[in-house]
Amino acid sequence: MTPTGDELTGRTAAGLAAMVRRGDVSAVEVTEAHLQRIAALDGDVRSFLCVGEAEARAAAAGVDAARARGEALGPLAGVPLAVKDMFCTKDLPTTCASRILEGWRPPYDSTVVARLRAAGAIVIGKTNLDEFAMGSSTENSGFFPTANPWDLGRVPGGSSGGSAAAVAARFAPLALGTDTGGSIRQPAALCGVVGLRPTYGRVSRYGIVAYASSLDQAGPFATTVADTALLLEAMWGHDPCDSTSIPSAPEPVLASLEDGVAGLRIGIVEELADVDGIQPEVRAAVESARGLFEKAGAEVDTVSVPSVEYGLSAYYVIAPAEASSNLARYDGVRYGLRAPAAEVAAMNAATREAGFGAEVKRRIMLGTYALSAGYYDAYYGQAQRVRTLIIRDFARAYRDFDLLVSPTSPTTAFGLGEKTADPLTMYLSDVCTVPTSLAGATALSLPCGLAPEDGLPVGIQLMGKALDEVTVLRAARALEQELALPAPLPEIRVPA
């Protein structure tokens, strides 16, 4: 496919917002251009579960009318936004890619969506994901898998695969994801876009369907670091509806974006850079980033964070344990699917049997077991102790370094169906991203070119201290400049 003539869909969010503000283009025109591109190409990519054409057009018309009345426009006025289907939207169904919630319309907007609508963003549709965000390839969607725009025979990563693919394919310049163990960063890497996981508590979880509450955090996808920062500033900040939301106002990130990395101490995490099964091109990308950071004036060294090796094991106890409880509400009583049965308990069981996919059931069982009397301390308790250890190890590393670096994913995008037979192999995709999640800290995945062998995007992960999005974004911007890549735009090709 070719985007020729489709001038608007190649632009950044910041650029589009400026054009709309100036009146160079209307919000309706911007929305139409993206809707047309979706109509033309999403049949192959399948990144959207639902495209809200009428709703998007109405919202865009609202922005244009506000401008016509001379009202001040928000920072994202007229910018199309793709929303992972974990966020409640009152005008569009919210399914979490699960049959159990098929057709459910929330009575309310999530705080993040409400804030972004207030900032002028146009919600263009809800994107596909692994059911309830459980997975690393979007193949666990209860409806259909999403393809990677760079190679339609490969996965986009997951669980926010639909959002990453939608931004990569320029169906929207911005998208929302959620990241529990890496669900923003890993698909960002596999699709060649920027994805940020903010510090736990920075972004309100209110209205985001819970998978693992102590780990879930929403974040932005964009094609540039500046757009990532723009979306982040419009969505984060304290929310009284989320008790775990951090009360203090975050430090603005856009203002310091161009401050560079001169004098910054950057550590390459040994255990993750040389993780088992790492693809040589991915390892090489980390090495080249090292050179580029040094060129830009940073001090780069390697650092050991030994406990990260236990991250996956701890994650796959804590996340399923919380999920087993969070997903108990899908019982057919109040909303969503109800499978008929003679008695309430049988109805609950039949509903859950019919409505949940295999991976969701697997994690509910794992988590239920881990919390059971007599096993709690050996599993959940032990996993929490590992979590404490990881936090402590990171704190030690941050005594000597301002920022840590690793691959985002050990490999580039893998083939559809390649890992579905073996859940453990699939879980290994999260090995580099899980430690930051457990530490409650922030990390970003930045595209750093295409692997020479397979021509697929490679991502590098920049990890910051909790609350230090400023340094992460500043360093990402510096690396983006040094890389000087052309805006990565996949040619959507049909698999052989």
Added chain:
Amino acid sequence: MTGEAGAGLGQELITTIGLEIHVELATRTKMFCGCPVAFGGEPNTRVCQVCLGHPGTLPVPNAEAIAYAAKIGMALGCAIAPSSIFHRKNYFYPDMPKNYQISQYDIPLCTGGAVAIETDGVPAAVGITRVHLEEDTGKSLHMGGGGRIHGADYSLEDFNRAGTPLVEIVTEPDMHSADQARAFATELRATLEALEVSDIRMEEGSMRFDANISMAPPGRLGAKVEVKNLNSLRSLHRALAYEEQRQREVLGDGGTIEQSTRHWDERAGVTRPLRTKEHAFDYRYFPEPDLVAIEPPADWLESIAASLPELPAARRRRFEEQFGLSAYDAGVLVASRPAAAYFEAAVAAGRKAEPKEVANWLANDLVGLLTKRGESIEACAIPPEHLAELVDLVAGGEISRLQGREVLDDMAAAGAGGPPPAAIVEKKGLRQLSGGDELAAVLDEVIAANPDVWARLRAGDTKPEGFLFGQVMRATKGQANPSAVRNLLKTRLDG
């Protein structure tokens, strides 16, 4: 105590009872959302996405509920934890929207208090293990199949109650009889009433009891039986008395009591098995990740402590000291907060009457009358000033006690806005002849009309005294002061 020789059948068994009490807090809004707290109403009208457990919703703790729970803890002598946390209690039930209940588990808000009780003049202390916060469930209505969930044709769910703040108060196993358990529950109820933190309407389920009871020879512990569905002080007492008797019979017959849960059937007056230990739930408690620790600031706790009202024990002591009431009378009045308040208002309004007399009129006459009329002291139409006036009229000798009761009946019948007792006395022409010429004249007439009787009395036979007395009362239409008549009669006989 005969020690070893006493072992075996017929040996002494010690009863051990511990209570868990759930109390709905009368906060303005629910525990974790802004829906109003109230009883009843159209089903599913006081609900929102949070208390319905819709996907994506999060709980935000109600500061007023935490303050109320801290108040209860302080009143029961508990320490308030500088940091306490919520847990999730996981189990499936259709009236529980999230299929887990947000509750407190190993680090509750309040721990380690005690309540003094007394039964048959014997004092005892009941330890308070903990007071913690949680959320209530909705209500299920199972249609068909005997009203139980199993076998029902269908169930209706009302989530108006879902998310109402609850405190759970857990006692130490310090009670040893149904009487003690009732005494504790009565004291707790009075304390909660004084704190104004709950409606404590048991018939509406705002205070509910679970009891754990075991029986064993001295020095040993028996298997614990939990009795559920105790919704009044009366059912608490009946169920425990029943269960004590049942366990005594089982053990006496050489049987064993299994650790189990039983359901109190109020109508049949029996407990029935619900589940045994093997079928106990595994609630898979874990710390609630959607909430942060409750860390009440010290000055906030101090202001709560400073706002605590006079508690029942202190009020009883004051009633005894300030008003000279007996421990019994003070206990009766203080057990009901409205009665105590009514009493104080009446005493303050009275001029001649002793507080002791006011207490008698209130506890014996007025409360009895209201009960007969199906009314309550809270909504009593007779203002305390009127009762005080009535007691004054009797104490001043203007009317007799018997006449006083008649006036009280009229006052109650007149309802709110009725005339004061003096006006009723006036209107009915009631008065008491307490001496003077009028009463003496009546007596002389009676003596003159009954010369034989008078002669027998003069001769030392006391038997006809009652007859003469009755004649005087009849002649005065009951208005004669009995002691004045007796005195006058004595004067005549001596004279």
